[in-house]
Amino acid sequence: MADATHVIDWDAADRWLFGEAWTGDRIAEHARQLCDVIGPRWSGTEAEWRTIEYVRDQLRAAGLDEVEVEEFDMACWSFSRAAASIVGGPALDVLPFIRCPSFAVEADVVDVGHGTTREIAAVGERLAGAVALMTMAAEPFTTPVPHAYRLRDVATAGATAAAVIDPKSGERREYHSAHDARDPDFVSPPLPCVTITREAGARLRRLPQPRLCFDVVTAVETKRTANVHGVLHGRDWPEEDLVLGGHHDTVYGTPGGNDNGSGTIATLETARVLAGLRRENGAAPGRTLRFVTYAAEEQGFQGSFEFVRRHYGAGRRPRLAINLDELSAGHMKGIVLGFDHLRSLVQGQLDSMGDGLQCHVMSQLDNSSDHFPYLADGIDAAHLWRWRFRGRHADSDYHHESPDSADKVNVRELKEYSGQLSRLLLRLSCVLPEDWPRLGVATEEAQRRVNAERGSVVRVY
Ligand SMILES: [Zn+2]
Known part of the structure; x- marks a missing residue:
């Protein structure tokens, strides 16, 4: 069991976190706002800026200590025509x-x-x-x-x-x-x-x-975008941090329920219940928790690369970054690390939660979503054991197309995700520094692995 220097009544904290995740949730309203009111959220567009403002306002309302809109320039691709015919x-x-x-x-x-x-x-x-x-x-x-x-x-x-x-x-x-x-x-x-x-x-x-005739018009321009970043300060080790986040953008023309309204909402909900726990129960995280929604995942992970560059240069590193992408996948089964040295630490914390959640380690550095920029730098990062894996949920079949609508956000399952993620993050935030094995791997070692794994298909189970 985790053990901060300040005392946490873990039974009371777990009851509060899961109770609040289950009965105080705002998941359906977030899904309606993101998917129906805002709709498709291609990075660099007005709709993405409405999303950024929505996420910022929600994190502020949740009572985080700091909420920043971190602007940056991105290479934004767009297309204005895509005509084709069989001659x-x-x-x-x-x-x-x-x-x-x-x-x-x-x-x-x-x-x-x-x-x-x-x-x-x-x-x-x-x-x-x-x-x-x-x-x-x-x-x-x-x-x-x-x-x-x-x-x-x-x-x-x-x-x-x-x-x-x-x-x-x-x-x-x-x-x-x-x-x-x-x-x-x-x-x-x-x-x-x-x-x-x-x-x-x-x-x-x-x-x-057959002969085909194409007329496709596209462009790449520099556009302004932003990651949204909320902070809950650690009580014991404020200089150390854990990151939880997921991308808030979508591809063209999709309301982005599963991809990635689900991960955006789980980030907002986990932030809300942990801030609420501190306010109403007094249990604060030991180390600092950072909640982020990334821009431009669908355009080459530009938001998460920017976040890593801005916050984790010059040897500064988070203890762990967890990425939430496409959670319309049935209940949470566990967490999947990029490097193996945190396996028993994380499994021990999951065991203390008592729900049979498993910690696994990928044999390759997963290049499929926003945990990649962390892994490529040698930073410990993880995603959740969920879709694409055995027993996949039917709704996880929807991502880059218009039927990925608000109904693909599974409210009860997301309640469980935010309940379990808040319990896990609180525990990881309270592990004594001397019990934390190490801070990632050397950047050169990570780069060697990335190069060696080029051209392979990443095995997801
Ligand atoms: Zn996604």
Whole structure:
């Protein structure tokens, strides 16, 4: 059990935290405001600024000690046109990949299957100047290769653009990117790419010699955005800190219920119950707790990179940063660390909570969300054991598309998340400094791992 130098009545604190998380919650109202009233929250837009103000006001109302809107400049991508058609046939419903450049082309379609080296070699010269038709999912049974790398091979073979088939069916298609934060080559896709539906891909594959015509207009501009940062000062070790956060932006055109209204709301709720506990029960965190909502996760984690740069330069580090992304995933199962040295410490704290929560450690540095900028710097960071894993919840299937609406925020499950996260954070804040094994790993060691893991598909369970 955690043990601060000041006395905490843990039974009373747990009862208060879980009771308040369960019966005092504001989850449904937050979901309504974020998803229905504000709606899509692409970073760099007016709607994102309304989100930033909403989060700031909520953190202030919760009674945190400091709430800052931390502005910065970001590279903001946008598109104003995405027209496509089968030459001599109907129009095609397409979405440009995030950071896709403008392009206008009419060319033959060459089917490259899953885009494996074998399949690209088989089509040979025909790919030069053509539009590659590629299945986004990796080829079954062979070692999976990220689609960014398969698209790079398609570009190297001379394709002028790629029509990438969404893995979902029923005319569903999501915004995708070929971004891979582990590799600076993949800030932008290696060639112009659009997503098409599975049904459109199948139709193209039935045609004898299809040609496609594209007219896509996009732009990248510098825009102002901000992370929102609230602080609850530690009573015993105010210079030491723990971070809990999740991104507040969405992709284009989605209300962002699961991705990431859920993580934004869990951050607000956890901050609210912990501030309430201190005010009404007197139990304060031992070390400082920082609550943050990040901008521009959907545009290359620019908000979390900025947060790490601003607060954790020159050797200053948090004890642990927990990232909340896409929590519409059934109840909380545990927490997943990037590095292994905190495993028994965190598992011990989870055991003291008595709900069977597990601490796991990833075999790779997960490049899928806002914990990556911390991990790449050698800082201890974690995400939650939840969706994408065995037994995934149906609602976790929704993220980068318009049906990811407010109803995908599962109110009762988020109550449990904020109850458990507040219990865990309070415990971790009270672990004696001498019982904390170490502060992350050397930045060089983390960078070596990032480089060594480039090109691999991150295994999520
Ligand atoms: Zn997300």
